[in-house]
Amino acid sequence: MALIVQKYGGTSVGDPERIKNVARRIARFRSMGHQVVVVVSAMSGETNRLIALAKSIQDNPDPRELDVMLSTGEQVTIALLAMALKELGLKAKSYTGSQVRIVTDNAHTKARILSIDEDNIRTALNEGQVVVVAGFQGVDENGNITTLGRGGSDTTGVALAAALRADECQIYTDVDGVYTTDPRIVPEARRLETITFEEMLELASLGSKVLQIRSVEFAGKYKVKLRVLSSFDEGGDGTLITFEDDDKMEKAIISGIAFNRDEAKITVLGVPDKPGIAYQILGPVAEANIDVDMIIQNVGADGTTDFTFTVHRNEYAKAIGILKNVQAHIGAREISGDEKIAKVSVVGVGMRSHVGIASAMFRTLAEEGINIQMISTSEIKISVVIDEKYLELAVRVLHKAFNLEQGGSPLLV
Numbered sequence: 504m505a506l507i508v509q510k511y512g513g514t515s516v517g518d519p520e521r522i523k524n525v526a527r528r529i530a531r532f533r534s535m536g537h538q539v540v541v542v543v544s545a546m547s548g549e550t551n552r553l554i555a556l557a558k559s560i561q562d563n564p565d566p567r568e569l570d571v572m573l574s575t576g577e578q579v580t581i582a583l584l585a586m587a588l589k590e591l592g593l594k595a596k597s598y599t600g601s602q603v604r605i606v607t608d609n610a611h612t613k614a615r616i617l618s619i620d621e622d623n624i625r626t627a628l629n630e631g632q633v634v635v636v637a638g639f640q641g642v643d644e645n646g647n648i649t650t651l652g653r654g655g656s657d658t659t660g661v662a663l664a665a666a667l668r669a670d671e672c673q674i675y676t677d678v679d680g681v682y683t684t685d686p687r688i689v690p691e692a693r694r695l696e697t698i699t700f701e702e703m704l705e706l707a708s709l710g711s712k713v714l715q716i717r718s719v720e721f722a723g724k725y726k727v728k729l730r731v732l733s734s735f736d737e738g739g740d741g742t743l744i745t746f747e748d749d750d751k752m753e754k755a756i757i758s759g760i761a762f763n764r765d766e767a768k769i770t771v772l773g774v775p776d777k778p779g780i781a782y783q784i785l786g787p788v789a790e791a792n793i794d795v796d797m798i799i800q801n802v803g804a805d806g807t808t809d810f811t812f813t814v815h816r817n818e819y820a821k822a823i824g825i826l827k828n829v830q831a832h833i834g835a836r837e838i839s840g841d842e843k844i845a846k847v848s849v850v851g852v853g854m855r856s857h858v859g860i861a862s863a864m865f866r867t868l869a870e871e872g873i874n875i876q877m878i879s880t881s882e883i884k885i886s887v888v889i890d891e892k893y894l895e896l897a898v899r900v901l902h903k904a905f906n907l908e909q910g911g912s913p914l915l916v
């Protein structure tokens with residue numbers, strides 16, 4: 504008998520038929536004698552609908568009230584799934600985040616889980632119940648409802664698996680595993696049987712939304728056995744996130760390509776080229792709690808230089824406003840920006856031992872006439888910022904150039 508945590512995403516619980524389908528899958532695991540804790544998302548489209556509703560009242564919805572509202576999406580699904588399980592003759596009990604007691608910090612709309620009280624769940628499991636938990640939500644120490652950021656049900660699933668020391672955490676979604684890139688953009692993308700935790704962390708942080716980054720961080724920290732599977736197929740093995748770099752004979756140099764349309768670029772032109780200037784520009788941005796991703800400072804000429812960085816698109820207007828306020832103080836000539844950019848990244852642990860990946864990437868983009876605006880690298884990834892309109896083309900040509908549909912042998916390098 505194993506203890507399994509299963510998480511079902513929005514599409515997988517998108518209508519009553521799909522919820523019944525999920526209930527039947529859970530029933531099969533129960534009939535094999537396993538204990539099952541299920542985490543569910545809101546029905547597909549529901550979180551977006553609620554956000555739009557809030558914005559129809561307040562342009563910038565109050566974060567505390569937004570969380571009160573968003574948490575209702577998942578609350579509906581847990582009740583429906585518990586009903587569907589009871590219809591099948593199973594014992595089932597639904598729990599909101601606060602009923603479990605998933606305690607988070609108080610950063611509304613992007614809270615972090617601090618602790619999970621597992622007693623209620625253990626008791627219910629010992630009674631033979633299927634425990635159905637609302638994803639994406641918790642409570643802070645004062646009892647305020649919080650949410651964990653978009654895609655946060657993945658993190659609830661993995662955090663519960665860690666707290667309960669579950670044998671496996673299964674993330675059921677609308678694709679049958681982690682692919683070399685988003686299969687909706689590149690139909691030739693290939694499912695990976697395994698991917699290292701390190702690579703998955705990079706892919707998630709660079710925009711592959713198949714797993715929320717914090718869920719991967721949790722899995723790494725607590726050594727949770729994590730698998731991504733399809734809720735629509737039967738019997739597939741999905742993709743297992745592994746901790747060790749297994750010694751496959753032919754290890755691909757590149758494992759996958761991630762992309763992100765959520766960033767915007769800001770350039771501060773004609774600032775004095777002197778010590779402290781980066782701090783003067785980014786200090787006020789950081790104080791406003793705005794995360795900065797890529798940063799470039801040009802070589803100075805005539806005692807001035809240009810400084811460019813990227814922020815999340817949601818925070819673009821705010822960041823521009825902050826910089827306009829300090830423009831005179833910094834002595835900048837102009838503040839400009841571009842919201843229509845995208846970031847494309849190639850990721851692979853094999854890059855550590857191979858040179859030439861960056862030049863292969865740059866050549867491939869150049870051959871398509873795609874201009875690279877910014878570059879950043881780490882040991883296992885190379886990211887470039889390009890014009891958003893070339894994003895899909897860039898992902899497709901890179902996928903082909905690195906031969907990812909056939910196992911990623913490094914034809915190009």
Ligand code: ADP
Binds near residue numbers: 714
């Ligand atoms: P859920 O609602 O189940 O949480 P998400 O929409 O959050 O599902 O995540 C699944 C989606 O992630 C897929 O439908 C796919 O379009 C996208 N995706 C992006 N990159 C990848 C990738 N490398 N492998 C698989 N899916 C990916």
Ligand code: ASP
Binds near residue numbers: 544551638639652657
């Ligand atoms: N319902 C939330 C969202 O749409 C959380 C999740 O689905 O993981 O982001």
Ligand code: MG
Binds near residue numbers: 512657713
């Ligand atoms: Mg998701």
